[in-house]
Amino acid sequence: MSSRRMTTIAGSLVAASFSTVMILSATASADDEGPGSSKGGKAVDEAPAGVKLTTLLPEEISVDNGSQETTMTATVKNEGTEDSGKIRLWVVGFDGMTVKNVQGCSPIAEGDLPEGSNSGYTCPLDNLAAGDSKSYDVAATYDLNKTGKICLPVQNSDGSKTFWQQGPVPFGTTNPSPDAPATPLLLGTDNTPVAPGGDDELPKTGPGRDVLPLGAAGAALITVGAAGLWWSQLRPRQRES
Template sequence: MYVKAAAGAVLALLLTTTVAAADPTPGSSQGGTPGPSAPAGVKVSTELPSKISVDNTSEATTLTARITNNGSKATPAIVLSVVGFGALKVTDVKGCSPVPTTRRPKGANGAYYCQISALAAGASKAFTVSATYDLQGKGQICLPVTLGTGETLLWQQGPVPFGTTRPTPNAPDTPLLLGTNNVPAGQDVSASPSPDLPSTGAPEGALPLALAGGLLLAAGAAGLWLTARKPRRH
């Protein structure tokens, strides 16, 4: 089955129920980088909301991770992963499977992989992501996309931060902006680094971040775990 073999191969490389949830702000591919190669006619990308809100009491938030095929032909089987880092913990991705804790990349706070058998040219799929955000820290999210039958990275968005330079601790929630490093309440903003995006790709001609930077986004970790188990015979 492609699910097991493909997921294991993806782990070695790097790191479906689909819900079309609407976000109050437009999506953005900010921080996205195409992979080094892709099948002819296949051109995928992902989007995250440009703004999310975190409940100041529960620290809960929801967002939509969207994948789109901008190419001229349908994709083969592909895998979209959603991985949280630092203060951002991914707690669920509806219609997707969790990566076991022991198989997550270093620093990951929750990781899920979403199997997509095919995505038609011009089509997109949206997945509802549930998460928590510790507003006293800085959090990032990463969306890598790989071929489901091999070791090809098609696209990676992030790790990209969500955050604010204007904390609202006394309000019901805190709005966080994509591409902004979070400044916790009470911290001196003037002493904080500029809220620019971190580098999400290696220099031109080099491997993308997931391959060269050591962030092994475990899109196929659960699949590798499954392949280690012998199937039962009935």
């Protein structure tokens, strides 16, 4: 077999392998970060020296058109040179996206949710070593007649500082497929409802978007370019046991 043909076959196998990984990313094991994107993410409060925390979400998810169910993997990473110490990851749903479960994490009490969100889970970590990552399997539902967004803040253990926040970033499609078994949604895309009767004025991302209130704490909000909305600080929460 010629070297050119061998190269072509090898390239095809690599492409097929990559596609398989993308499909399976939503069910990745807890410590397998899998492919993902930090789109819509930004550092907020200054992290401890040598600590650099970020998050990843899949570039694409798929929503079952019958059950409205979807799954994904949310990953927190420490790209710094020092251990993180105690931190927590929040996984919070907005609008059409409702977070139903995050493996190994606890539901956030309704009164503690950021204003405007409909659901959320808190995932405490005693430590994230330098260069390590931790991934969580997320189960959610998505009402395709609405926009849907998700937010991943990474905070210190009591929530008084937010070292990184991804979102609220939308998943959506501009080409809905109501007659198909499932609808693929892309990260960073505003959703177009699959049928008439959705919101007349859909929320938009980007510089012109209205900021979301954060509730009783009255924390300040800022809007940062095309990356979307950032919370400078979520409400301090009671220290986790």
